[in-house]
Amino acid sequence: MDYANLPQFHRCPRNLIGPALVLAALLFAGVTLAQAPSDSSASPSALFSQVIANQQNSELLLSQYERVQLVERRRTGSGSDPVDAKFWRLFPTGTGVDKIALSSDGKPQNSDVYRSDLEKLERYLNWIAQDGPMQKEAYAKAEHKLKERKDLIEATHRAFHFTFEGKEMRGDRTLLRYRMEPNPDYHPTTRNEIIFSRVRGTLWIDEQSCQLAKIQGSVIEDISIALFLAKVYKGSQFMQERFEVAPGVWEPTFEQYDFDGRKFMVSFSLHERTFYSDYKRVGPPKEAAAVVHAELNKLQADQPAR
Numbered sequence: 001m002d003y004a005n006l007p008q009f010h011r012c013p014r015n016l017i018g019p020a021l022v023l024a025a026l027l028f029a030g031v032t033l034a035q036a037p038s039d040s041s042a043s044p045s046a047l048f049s050q051v052i053a054n055q056q057n058s059e060l061l062l063s064q065y066e067r068v069q070l071v072e073r074r075r076t077g078s079g080s081d082p083v084d085a086k087f088w089r090l091f092p093t094g095t096g097v098d099k100i101a102l103s104s105d106g107k108p109q110n111s112d113v114y115r116s117d118l119e120k121l122e123r124y125l126n127w128i129a130q131d132g133p134m135q136k137e138a139y140a141k142a143e144h145k146l147k148e149r150k151d152l153i154e155a156t157h158r159a160f161h162f163t164f165e166g167k168e169m170r171g172d173r174t175l176l177r178y179r180m181e182p183n184p185d186y187h188p189t190t191r192n193e194i195i196f197s198r199v200r201g202t203l204w205i206d207e208q209s210c211q212l213a214k215i216q217g218s219v220i221e222d223i224s225i226a227l228f229l230a231k232v233y234k235g236s237q238f239m240q241e242r243f244e245v246a247p248g249v250w251e252p253t254f255e256q257y258d259f260d261g262r263k264f265m266v267s268f269s270l271h272e273r274t275f276y277s278d279y280k281r282v283g284p285p286k287e288a289a290a291v292v293h294a295e296l297n298k299l300q301a302d303q304p305a306r
Contacts, residue, residue, distance in 0.1 A: 050210040054250070058211075058242075061249050066091045066282050068106060069099075070275040077237065077258035077271050090276075091121060091292075094128045094285040095142040106278075111299075118296055125289035152192060159186045159196035168204065175204040175213050182220075198223050211250040214241045222261075232261040245279040252276050 069090050072082035087102035100117045101109055108114035128135055163179045180201045188194045201217030216239035223232045237258040245251045259270040282288040 051205060051212065054209070054211050058250050062251055063092050063094070064281055064283050064288075065245075065249070065251065065279050067245075067251075067276050067280070068102070068278040070277075072273045072275075074271040074273070075269075077256075079271065082273075092282065092288065093121070093124060094288075095138045098124070115296065115299055118292055118299075122289055122292040122296065125285045125292060129285040129289060148192075155189075155193050155196065159183055159188075159193065162203075165202075167207070170204075170213065173213070174207040176207050178203045178205070180217075195223055197221075206250075209244070209248075209250070211244070212242055213250075215239065230261065230263045232259055236260055246281065249279070251279060 067090050069088045070085060071088070072085045074082050085104065087104060087106055089100040089102055091098040091100065098117075098121050100114065100121070103109045128138060159182065161181050161183050163181070165177045165179050168175045168177055180203060182197045182200065186196065188196060198219060198221040199217050200220055201215060203212070204214040205211070206213045217237070219232055219234050219236040222234050224230070225232065237256070239256050240252055241254040242250050243253045245253070253276050255272075255274040257270055257272045257274075259268075261268060282291045
């Protein structure tokens with residue numbers, strides 16, 4: 001096996017997405033201190049424990065589900081027509097996600113390229129499923145990123161105040177709404193934690209399942225990122241909606257980023273809407289490799305005879 005030529009599936013496709021994802025992680029963590037409403041049968045600590053357990057389980061499950069992603073880029077947050085739209089098939093690899101380009105109808109853009117992408121993916125899945133030193137190193141890097149996220153989540157226990165605001169209906173589901181405000185007495189201990197004091201937001205929790213259903217947040221003070229070489233400006237917005245995509249499995253179905261700022265000395269404006277659909281469980285790498293192999297066999301069988 002030529003390890004140097006194995007595809008790398010954990011890289012972020014756009015550098016500017018980083019600040020938005022950091023804010024998203026912080027907002028997701030916000031539910032941990034939410035107070036249960038006075039007419040709720042759940043105590044604050046019970047609600048806290050259940051929401052956190054569900055959120056952690058959702059993240060673990062997401063690493064075993066493939067899905068289709070549609071990314072629409074707009075000139076402004078209120079723009080009705082996208083400047084461009086790109087479809088991707090997102091396939092979990094155990095240490096990241098493989099992105100395979102699709103056409104506007106959700107099908108492969110080019111059959112030969114698509115087959116080549118699947119073959120590379122199958123090789124990587126078979127490789128990462130082995131128990132060798134390089135595989136352990138790859139998993140260690142993934143675990144390190146996960147630990148950083150968990151540490152940030154733990155810090156939110158002290159960073160925010162939450163206020164229960166009421167109930168809302170989403171279809172036939174009842175959602176509990178909370179306002180999230182920075183805790184003025186909180187003193188950040190890391191550079192990333194500084195973000196906590198500069199965002200506020202609103203959270204919605206599905207009352208029946210204690211699952212995170214929706215988050216929206218805004219930047220209330222300019223945020224410097226990446227050793228002050230980038231800045232996200234006050235007024236930038238983020239939101240995400242989550243639904244039950246399989247029995248007991250809640251995952252993102254829609255995200256919207258409206259970020260303005262600068263990187264180095266160049267201004268940027270990021271206005272994207274992202275839709276996720278067609279969630280399908282493929283399992284951990286060994287099971288996922290079998291899924292890809294079966295698809296390759298089907299493509300071979302369907303190929304016209306020459």
